[in-house]
Each structure stands twice: as C-alpha cells, then as structure tokens.
Amino acid sequence: xxxxxxxxxxxxxxxxxxxxxxxxxxxxxxxxxxxxxxxxxxxxxxxxxxxxxxxxxxxxxxxxxxxxxxxxxxxxxxxxxxxxxxxxxxxxxxxxxxxxxxxxxxxxxxxxxxxxxxxxxxxxxxxxxxxxxxxxxxxxxxxxxxxxxxxxxxxxxxxxxxxxxxxxxxxxxxxxxxxxxxxxxxxxxxxxxxxxxxxxxxxxxxxxxxxxxxxxxxxxxxxxxx
Amino acid sequence: xxxxxxxxxxxxxxxxxxxxxxxxxxxxxxxxxxxxxxxxxxxxxxxxxxxxxxxxxxxxxxxxxxxxxxxxxxxxxxxxxxxxxxxxxxxxxxxxxxxxxxxxxxxxxxxxxxxxxxxxxxxxxxxxxxxxxxxxxxxxxxxxxxxxxxxxxxxxxxxxxxxxxxxxxxxxxxxxxxxxxxxxxxxxxxxxxxxxxxxxxxxxxxxxxxxxxxxxxxxxxxxxxxxxxxxxxxxxxxxx
Numbered sequence: 336x337x338x339x340x341x342x343x344x345x346x347x348x349x350x351x352x353x354x355x356x357x358x359x360x361x362x363x364x365x366x367x368x369x370x371x372x373x374x375x376x377x378x379x380x381x382x383x384x385x386x387x388x389x390x391x392x393x394x395x396x397x398x399x400x401x402x403x404x405x406x407x408x409x410x411x412x413x414x415x416x417x418x419x420x421x422x423x424x425x426x427x428x429x430x431x432x433x434x435x436x437x438x439x440x441x442x443x444x445x446x447x448x449x450x451x452x453x454x455x456x457x458x459x460x461x462x463x464x465x466x467x468x469x470x471x472x473x474x475x476x477x478x479x480x481x482x483x484x485x486x487x488x489x490x491x492x493x494x495x496x497x498x499x500x501x502x503x504x505x506x507x508x509x510x511x512x513x514x515x516x517x518x519x520x521x522x523x524x525x526x527x528x529x530x531x532x533x534x535x536x537x538x539x540x541x542x543x544x545x546x547x548x549x550x551x552x553x554x555x556x557x558x559x560x561x
Numbered sequence: 562x563x564x565x566x567x568x569x570x571x572x573x574x575x576x577x578x579x580x581x582x583x584x585x586x587x588x589x590x591x592x593x594x595x596x597x598x599x600x601x602x603x604x605x606x607x608x609x610x611x612x613x614x615x616x617x618x619x620x621x622x623x624x625x626x627x628x629x630x631x632x633x634x635x636x637x638x639x640x641x642x643x644x645x646x647x648x649x650x651x652x653x654x655x656x657x658x659x660x661x662x663x664x665x666x667x668x669x670x671x672x673x674x675x676x677x678x679x680x681x682x683x684x685x686x687x688x689x690x691x692x693x694x695x696x697x698x699x700x701x702x703x704x705x706x707x708x709x710x711x712x713x714x715x716x717x718x719x720x721x722x723x724x725x726x727x728x729x730x731x732x733x734x735x736x737x738x739x740x741x742x743x744x745x746x747x748x749x750x751x752x753x754x755x756x757x758x759x760x761x762x763x764x765x766x767x768x769x770x771x772x773x774x775x776x777x778x779x780x781x782x783x784x785x786x787x788x789x790x791x792x793x794x795x796x797x798x799x800x801x
Contacts, residue, residue: 354644357632429644500633555609560630560645 342475359497359559364551372502385541391483392536397469409533416545418552422561427464441474483524570765573675576686578668581712590620600659604667635667643679671700677772688712693722696731705775715744
C-alpha cells in the first residue's frame with residue numbers, strides 16, 4: 336500500500352470519481368439569496384467552524400474505532416437539516432461504491448453493516464460521507480490530523496470551485512482564498528484530531544446554512560445538487 | 562458494471578442542446594410504455610425542465626422520471642465521473658425494477674459520449690436545423706454511437722438542408738453503423754427507432770450484450786478502430 340500522504344492526495348483530488356462536482360456546499364443558494372463572490376472566504380470560514388467541523392470530528396472518531404452506528408447517530412443529531420443529511424448520505428454511497436472496488440480487502444460493507452448506505456429502504460439508518468471517509472482513513476492509515484485537514488481542505492475547495500462556476504472570478508484569486516484559509520483548516524484539524532468518543536464531538540449551530548440547504552433542495556433552477 | 566444481474570438495460574441519449582433528446586425520450590415512452598417497464602433519468606443543466614417536460618407529457622409515472630444535477634459539468638457526469646447517474650439508476654432499479662432506463666445527458670458538444678460503465682447502449686442525436694454539415698464533421702458520438710438519429714427531418718426544407726445528403730454523410734462517417742432519419746411526425750421513422758431499441762433490449766436480455774465505447778478519440782484507421790473496440794470489450798469484461 337502507498338504512503339498515507341498519497342492517500343490523502345487521492346481523496347482530496349477533485350478527479351476522484353465520487354460526484355464531488357455536483358456539490359457547492361450551499362454556496363449556490365447563498366449566492367442566490369444575495370452573497371457575493373467577495374463573501375466566499377467568510378462563507379468558507381463559517382463552514383469550517385460549523386458543519387465542516389462536525390464532518391471532520393465525525394470522520395476522526397470513526398477512524399479512531401468508534402462504532403459507526405453510534406457515530407452516525409451523533410452526526411445526525413448535529414446535522415438537523417434533512418437536506419444536508421440526504422446529501423451527505425448520497426455522497427457516501429458514491430464514495431463507498433468506489434472504496435469497495437478499490438479496497439475490497441477493507442471489508443467496509445461489513446464494518447458499516449447496519450449503517451450501510453447503499454440503497455437502504457426509506458427510513459432506515461444510512462451512513463454519512465464522514466463515516467465512510469473515516470473508515471477509509473483507518474484502512475489506508477491516514478492519521479487524525481491529516482484526515483481532519485483533508486475534510487477541511489476538500490470543503491473549501493468544493494465551495495471555491497463552485498464559486499468559479501457561479502460568479503465572474505479570476506481562478507487565481509479563488510486559489511488565493513484557499514491558501515488564505517489554510518490556517519483555519521489547521522485550526523479545525525487541531526480542534527478535532529484528539530477526539531475518540533462520538534459523544535464529545537463539537538455541536539456548533541449553522542441555521543443560515545441549514546436554511547439555504549433546505550431551500551436549495553426545493554428549487555427547480557440549480558446547477559448544483561446541494 | 563451491474564450490481565445486480567437483474568438490473569434493467571440502460572440506454573443513453575446524448576447530443577447537442579436542442580436536437581430533440583427529451584422529445585425522443587417522450588416518443589420512446591409513448592411507444593414502449595405499454596409493453597416495456599420503463600424509467601427515465603434526465604441530466605438537467607440548469608433547470609428541471611426536461612424532467613418536468615417528460616412528467617407533463619403524461620407518458621410515464623412521474624416518480625419514474627428523476628433529474629440529476631450535474632454542477633455545470635454535463636460531460637463529466639456521463640463520462641469521467643458517473644457516480645451521480647449510477648446511484649440514481651441503482652435507486653430506480655431498486656424501487657421499480659424497470660426493464661429499460663432511458664438516460665438523457667445534459668445537452669453538450671459533439672465530443673460528449675457516455676461511458677460504457679454507465680450505459681449499455683447509446684444514441685447520439687443531431688438535427689437538421691443544427692446544420693447540414695455537422696454529420697460530415699464527425700466526432701465520437703456521430704461516428705461510433707450505437708445509433709445516430711438525425712432528427713427533425715420535416716424541418717429540412719425550411720432550414721435549407723438536404724436531409725438525405727445529411728444521412729448519406731452520416732452513414733459514410735459511421736462506416737455503416739445504423740442511422741435513423743427521424744421526425745416525430747413520421748410514423749415509419751418512429752417505428753424504425755422503436756424497433757432498434759427493442760432489438761437492443763432483446764439482445765441485452767439474453768445477457769450477452771457488451772457495451773461499446775464510442776470513445777473520445779478519433780480512430781486513425783479501420784484496423785486501429787477495430788483493435789481499440791476489441792480492447793474496450795476486453796477491459797470491460799475484465800474490470801466488471
């Protein structure tokens with residue numbers, strides 16, 4: 336198996352075929368309701384301190400060996416928007432689909448049994464993307480700090496890449512924002528890297544992001560799925 | 562590719578914006594829904610207009626028509642990252658067990674074709690109003706999709722295009738692969754299209770159909786093309 340750094344790069348790469356290009360991290364509804372491109376760095380920062388922090392914590396405690404079902408329940412309790420939960424679980428299915436092909440020896444479907452996301456009947460517990468990422472990280476040997484950074488970085492890049500589609504921007508300026516936000520990514524990673532107990536995951540609130548996620552799920556004019 | 566051997570055949574329909582992909586799907590639904598259990602996936606670029614158009618056409622249960630958002634990357638969604646479409650197809654399989662899923666790509670350019678990991682067969686759609694020279698220009702979809710439809714032939718006199726010449730150009734570019742000159746008002750042409758779909762579906766149901774990749778690259782020669790097709794077959798069998 337390759338070094339864990341290479342696996343971080345693989346998982347952070349937008350070319351990974353897991354449907355990431357369909358996502359804007361709520362930037363599309365945010366801009367539709369008045370945010371401008373100048374607000375994008377602050378928008379990313381708000382995500383890093385709320386929803387992305389929860390995502391990273393979820394992945395870290397999963398990778399630390401907490402029972403996926405317990406982690407999933409704690410994640411769901413911290414993700415009150417059903418649109419956000421549905422999006423995460425859809426992305427999780429894509430990621431698990433890929434992971435089962437790439438790492439068949441990891442036994443991910445067995446590990447995630449009971450919280451398995453592939454086509455669960457309506458109402459049945461399903462797995463979030465962060466839980467699947469945590470399970471993959473444990474298998475390929477990505478340590479908690481790198482795992483949290485990966486999730487933070489991926490989140491910022493998702494939003495910034497969507498911004499380039501949604502607003503007139505110079506891609507070099509947008510990349511500058513990603514670099515500018517790196518201390519925030521590191522801060523997030525430091526905050527969650529030591530977590531092992533899902534009950535101790537941070538529980539910040541982001542009602543505006545949740546509202547945008549809910550609104551976007553109902554609109555008929557959108558580029559991005561979420 | 563199949564997660565379940567019992568899944569339905571997936572038929573992709575791609576081609577430039579406005580050539581009549583949604584309309585062809587509506588036609589196929591109307592013609593086939595009495596005898597074939599169907600579902601539809603649309604890849605909407607910006608609105609859910611295509612999905613709504615098909616739902617309002619009343620040819621299929623609205624729950625069997627699902628739109629997929631492609632983040633302004635319609636090409637990616639059918640070729641290099643097919644995840645969103647695959648998951649939607651799997652959902653439809655699990656929910657309805659359709660015999661045939663019609664998958665409409667977001668209108669794109671001449672180089673966009675479906676990955677053989679996503680669809681079993683694909684139709685590339687041009688129309689006479691897009692210009693009589695387009696078929697001659699070629700491209701992977703025009704040259705090597707399983708079927709090329711030249712649509713809106715009834716409009717040819719009004720847009721100054723010789724439809725028969727366009728079909729001839731296409732047939733030459735396709736090295737004999739099937740071309741259907743279609744107008745939704747031409748019942749013989751519609752029957753020809755429906756018959757092609759039924760034939761492919763019968764083939765799929767025998768369990769021996771192997772998806773063929775039109776490929777993004779132009780073939781250098783007939784022999785090279787044949788070799789690359791054979792390679793794609795081998796790869797598909799090997800990896801799936």
